[in-house]
Amino acid sequence: xxxxxxxxxxxxxxxxxxxxxxxxLSTSIDSRRIEAGADELPGPRGLPLIGNRHQVRFDRLHLDxxxxxxxxxxxxxxxxxxxxxxxxxxxxxxxxxxxxxPDGFRRPRYLEAxxxxxxxxxxxxxxxxxxxxxxxxxxxxxxxARIEDFFPGLAITVGRxxxxxxxxxDAGDLVDLCRDLMRxxxxxxxxxxxxxxxxxxxxxxxxxxxxxxxxxxxLHRRLNSSYPYWRFIRLPADRRLDRALDALEIEFAAMxxxxxxxxxxxxxxxxxxxxxxxxxxIEMEAEGSRVTNEEIFANVGNLLLAxxxxxxxxxxxxxxxxAGSPDWLDRCRREIxxxxxxxxxxxxxxxxxxxxxxxxxxxxxxxxxxxxxxLHMLEPLNDTWILGHRIPEGTTIFMLxxxxxxxxxxxxxxxxxxxxxxxxxxEDRRGPHDHRxxxxxxxxxxxxxxxxxxxxxxxxxxxxxxxxxxxxxVDRAGVREQLAFTMFPTGLFVRMRRRQRP
Ligand code: HEM
Numbered sequence: 001x002x003x004x005x006x007x008x009x010x011x012x013x014x015x016x017x018x019x020x021x022x023x024x025l026s027t028s029i030d031s032r033r034i035e036a037g038a039d040e041l042p043g044p045r046g047l048p049l050i051g052n053r054h055q056v057r058f059d060r061l062h063l064d065x066x067x068x069x070x071x072x073x074x075x076x077x078x079x080x081x082x083x084x085x086x087x088x089x090x091x092x093x094x095x096x097x098x099x100x101x102p103d104g105f106r107r108p109r110y111l112e113a114x115x116x117x118x119x120x121x122x123x124x125x126x127x128x129x130x131x132x133x134x135x136x137x138x139x140x141x142x143x144x145a146r147i148e149d150f151f152p153g154l155a156i157t158v159g160r161x162x163x164x165x166x167x168x169x170d171a172g173d174l175v176d177l178c179r180d181l182m183r184x185x186x187x188x189x190x191x192x193x194x195x196x197x198x199x200x201x202x203x204x205x206x207x208x209x210x211x212x213x214x215x216x217x218x219l220h221r222r223l224n225s226s227y228p229y230w231r232f233i234r235l236p237a238d239r240r241l242d243r244a245l246d247a248l249e250i251e252f253a254a255m256x257x258x259x260x261x262x263x264x265x266x267x268x269x270x271x272x273x274x275x276x277x278x279x280x281x282i283e284m285e286a287e288g289s290r291v292t293n294e295e296i297f298a299n300v301g302n303l304l305l306a307x308x309x310x311x312x313x314x315x316x317x318x319x320x321x322x323a324g325s326p327d328w329l330d331r332c333r334r335e336i337x338x339x340x341x342x343x344x345x346x347x348x349x350x351x352x353x354x355x356x357x358x359x360x361x362x363x364x365x366x367x368x369x370x371x372x373x374x375l376h377m378l379e380p381l382n383d384t385w386i387l388g389h390r391i392p393e394g395t396t397i398f399m400l401x402x403x404x405x406x407x408x409x410x411x412x413x414x415x416x417x418x419x420x421x422x423x424x425x426x427e428d429r430r431g432p433h434d435h436r437x438x439x440x441x442x443x444x445x446x447x448x449x450x451x452x453x454x455x456x457x458x459x460x461x462x463x464x465x466x467x468x469x470x471x472x473x474v475d476r477a478g479v480r481e482q483l484a485f486t487m488f489p490t491g492l493f494v495r496m497r498r499r500q501r502p
Contacts, residue, residue: 041086041389043077044068051079058224059482062374066403075387081226086391089400091410091437093386097378097397099444102127105378108396114222115298117230118215119245122295122302131446134299137283139449141192141276141303147452149274150192151350157187158460160201162346162468169496174474177319177492181312181461182209188457189307193300194255195262195275208251211244212304216485223377223485252300256281276303303450310372311454313488315461317370318363320492321417323473328419331358332466339463345499346467353459359466361422363458367440369417372486374402376442401439410437470497 046052056064056078065087068076074090088094097105106127115125123134140146161184168175183200186209190198200207218241222230230238259277263269273279280296322329335358336346343349348356376399383393391397406414411421412431421433441448448454465471472495480490 041075041077042072043079043087044072046079050081051083053080053226058220059484061224062400062402062483062487063481065375065398066400069400069403075389080224083226083396085396085398086386086389087398087400088386089403089407090387091404091434094399094401094404094439095436095443097386097399098376098439098442098446101378101444101446102131103381104384105380105397108377108379109394110396111223111377114219117222118219118241119249119294120215120298120301120305122298122300124302124306125298134295135446135449137280138276138299138303141273141279142449142453144452147456148350150453151353151456153191153197154188154456154460155347155349157184157191157201158464159347160184160187160199161461162464164201165465165469165496166498169469169498172495174493175496177316177494178312178488181315182213182308183207184461185308185312185457186212186304188453189304191275192453193276193303194259195278196255196258208248208304209308211248211251212308214241214244215301215305216309220483220485248301249297252297255300256296276300306448307450307453309486309488310450311457313372313486314363314367314370314454315458316489316492317372318366318458318462319465319471319494320473320476320479320489321366321370322362323471323494324476325417328358328362329466329471332362332462335359336463336466340467345501346464348460348463350456353456353463356459356463357423358419359459359462360455361419363455363462364422364438365417365419368405368411368438369402369415370481370487370489371402371405371440372488373440373442374400374487375483376401405438405440407437408432410434468499470499471495472497 044052044055047054065078068078069087069089072087074088074093076087078085078087088097107125112121112125112127115121123131123138126134161180164180165175167173180201186207187198187200190196190208198208200209214237218237221237222228229235234242256277259275259281263278263281269278270282273282277296277300280299322332335356336348339352339355340346340348343352378397378399379394380391380397381393384391386397405411408414408431410432412429412433421429426433441451441454474493474495475491478491481487482490
């Protein structure tokens with residue numbers, strides 16, 4: 001399979017098919033031979049059978065792909081075994097592809113297959129009509145009004161995180177930021193999804209979070225495996241995953257039972273469901289509905305997985321960047337102190353979370369430089385043209401979202417941590433600042449439906465942190481990026497010190 005030809009573009013605009021389709025794969029054997037020769041897309045040379053597999057490390061795939069993009073440009077190709085992958089970092093084309101879903105492009109079929117095998121084919125992996133139906137329920141469960149109603153529960157969870165860090169500060173303990181923040185986000189998402197407070201922040205027994213933690217590393221490995229070995233042999237990690245999924249199924253089943261009983265007791269909820277699970281169960285019971293028990297499990301799992309790692313790691317990266325930038329930490333503090341002058345330190349109410357421009361600028365800058373989804377995957381449903389190259393139906397396309405957002409042509413001094421760029425008035429800007437190149441939550445019809453919730457969590461936690469603690473980094477230079485479906489920091493430990501007030 002060839003990814004396309006450089007021969008055509010007469011004068012086609014990005015994304016448009018050029019007038020001549022001379023080297024279409026479906027034409028003749030001769031044209032195929034010509035296309036596979038000199039006209040191939042650029043890309044790193046690989047070895048005959050394995051392609052470029054030996055040149056990448058899958059736990060840092062995004063970094064390898066970004067390096068190659070610097071060398072080969074906005075569209076190049078790589079090969080993993082027999083599979084060719086197109087790697088795209090052109091702003092207009094990325095926006096076009098993301099917008100042209102679900103009809104023109106879809107998440108890769110192998111993602112859907114891997115999610116199905118892991119009993120997790122919910123809204124994230126669904127396509128077509130199935131996706132539309134599930135998306136409607138999810139968007140409704142995460143809409144702004146619901147999130148605002150939910151804020152008091154979120155504030156209680158922020159208070160628990162604060163007490164956890166106060167205990168660590170008083171004992172002089174190291175804080176594993178990602179672990180604590182994941183407990184926080186799983187508590188928040190479970191409350192929103194089930195209306196149930198599992199409080200993993202203050203309990204030490206087995207937690208949903210521990211089971212969820214098994215999912216992404218295995219999913220990442222399977223997505224990058226050229227042979228589906230797990231269908232024939234279960235390695236220890238696969239067996240651990242099976243056990244974790246069994247345990248999650250049991251936990252979710254118990255929660256579904258509790259929620260069903262609650263609906264029975266309070267039938268009024270049928271008209272105004274208060275959480276995601278109520279909404280999905282009511283939908284399921286509605287006459288003619290096609291929502292299945294498997295879909296409930298898959299979607300609850302999707303919400304927890306989509307909401308947990310992403311938000312926790314975004315906050316962790318932001319704290320890491322702030323810890324290396326005392327001036328910005330100070331500006332955040334001043335914003336929070338003046339906003340919360342009459343509240344308890346760092347404790348914001350919902351209305352105040354909507355007025356935190358400095359915190360927002362810092363978190364935008366963190367998501368630009370350290371996006372938890374630096375790499376996004378799609379495939380075309382039909383043969384298509386990208387930057388004048390013909391890309392056959394079913395080809396995996398990797399989109400380099402971080403590379404896009406850090407290039408100087410889109411953001412001035414693109415590699416620099418400079419939150420000021422988000423605060424300066426457009427007329428005072430001295431260089432490029434292209435919002436369309438900044439897509440940490442994706443774009444188009446599949447744009448992240450959890451963005452409002454995520455931003456609320458980020459603001460509430462950063463306000464609490466800035467208002468109450470000094471953050472002392474431990475081996476800041478040793479923190480590394482690692483990819484396991486999402487991109488997270490390794491080695492990110494800090495010490496918290498209670499903030500001294502004058
Ligand atoms: C900082 C935190 C977060 C980031 C950076 C993030 C990022 C993303 C991205 C990049 C996508 C793919 C979008 C696309 O295909 O265009 C996505 C999808 C999704 N996210 Fe988030 N997300 C975050 C938090 C959340 C939260 C808190 C939830 C819910 C509790 C959530 C639920 C979802 C769901 C359900 C999808 C699938 C949407 C679909 O396929 O239609 N996310 N997210």
